[in-house]
Amino acid sequence: MMPDAVTTPILEYRNDRQPQVRRRQLGPIVFVQSSWEIEPILAALRLQSLPHGWDRAGSPPPGDAALDRTIEIISSVAKLGFDDITAPHVFPVPGGGVQLEWLQGARRLEVEVLPDGSTQFVTVRDGDPLGEGEYPLWPPTEAKSLFSWLVSGV
Amino acid sequence: MPASWVEDGSIPDDCRLWRAIPEQSLYPVDLITGDQDCSDSAFRSQEVSVYAVAETTPQALAAKFPGLRFRELTAGDARKFGLLVVRDPNDDGDTSHVVIGRRDVPGSRLTGGQAANLKKASLWADLGPGQFPPTPGPAEPIA
Numbered sequence: 001m002m003p004d005a006v007t008t009p010i011l012e013y014r015n016d017r018q019p020q021v022r023r024r025q026l027g028p029i030v031f032v033q034s035s036w037e038i039e040p041i042l043a044a045l046r047l048q049s050l051p052h053g054w055d056r057a058g059s060p061p062p063g064d065a066a067l068d069r070t071i072e073i074i075s076s077v078a079k080l081g082f083d084d085i086t087a088p089h090v091f092p093v094p095g096g097g098v099q100l101e102w103l104q105g106a107r108r109l110e111v112e113v114l115p116d117g118s119t120q121f122v123t124v125r126d127g128d129p130l131g132e133g134e135y136p137l138w139p140p141t142e143a144k145s146l147f148s149w150l151v152s153g154v
Numbered sequence: 155m156p157a158s159w160v161e162d163g164s165i166p167d168d169c170r171l172w173r174a175i176p177e178q179s180l181y182p183v184d185l186i187t188g189d190q191d192c193s194d195s196a197f198r199s200q201e202v203s204v205y206a207v208a209e210t211t212p213q214a215l216a217a218k219f220p221g222l223r224f225r226e227l228t229a230g231d232a233r234k235f236g237l238l239v240v241r242d243p244n245d246d247g248d249t250s251h252v253v254i255g256r257r258d259v260p261g262s263r264l265t266g267g268q269a270a271n272l273k274k275a276s277l278w279a280d281l282g283p284g285q286f287p288p289t290p291g292p293a294e295p296i297a
Binding site for chain 1: 176194263
């Protein structure tokens with residue numbers, strides 16, 4: 001369950017890189033492993049407080065399913081082992097979704113989490129989309145290949 | 155939602171269309187100049203709502219969407235990416251409202267690639283929320 005909109009989440013940073021580190025959301029507590037995870041997770045949680053119609057077109061704020069999946073993706077990316085990945089931008093999407101955007105030079109990897117928690121990705125170079133599809137939550141090697149592409153252009 | 159997802163050929167390719175961009179879709183690209191860019195998440199929708207600016211005014215749009223910025227693209231840009239351009243008058247009688255949607259699956263959300271294409275094709279139409287460049291006046295005679 002996501003914390004209430006008024007609850008300030010507590011993020012615990014563990015820099016031990018142990019794969020067994022617990023990362024589940026326990027009420028208002030979110031465990032993180034990398035320091036870059038903190039800001040995007042907080043940004044995602046803040047989206048709960050968006051007013052209905054934040055886009056002036058009647059969109060709701062992202063719900064629990066989208067936010068839980070967003071945090072899961074951020075945490076899973078941190079586990080991939082890249083030292084040169086920076087924090088993604090976090091945006092609400094019309095209709096109640098969330099979009100994560102990792103920028104590395106001219107390359108961009110966008111992951112959209114739809115209101116039901118399903119996920120899509122698109123790879124972009126110099127503003128032009130190169131490929132898109134369902135974001136691979138499993139196995140991690142498939143997600144790793146997307147981020148390998150992202151960082152290989154730096 | 156448009157009554158039918160049918161291409162409106164009466165809207166010319168060079169028709170300038172403005173899309174209101176919520177502040178939540180903006181991010182800074184230059185902290186010194188304050189320049190901003192927007193995420194293509196602002197274009198990920200079932201129906202991308204835009205306005206034919208020649209049929210309204212920037213000031214009217216700014217009043218309709220206070221505090222928001224605007225990106226401009228053309229109807230031809232949308233068609234080039236395989237999208238439909240459909241007129242869809244607002245309930246308030248604003249006939250400048252136009253919707254961009256998918257041609258391959260009418261009524262479905264734009265894909266990430268389609269949204270990225272629209273975003274790349276678009277340019278800022280304003281200098282900031284409610285700030286528009288002065289409209290050029292008649293040329294001054296050279297003394």
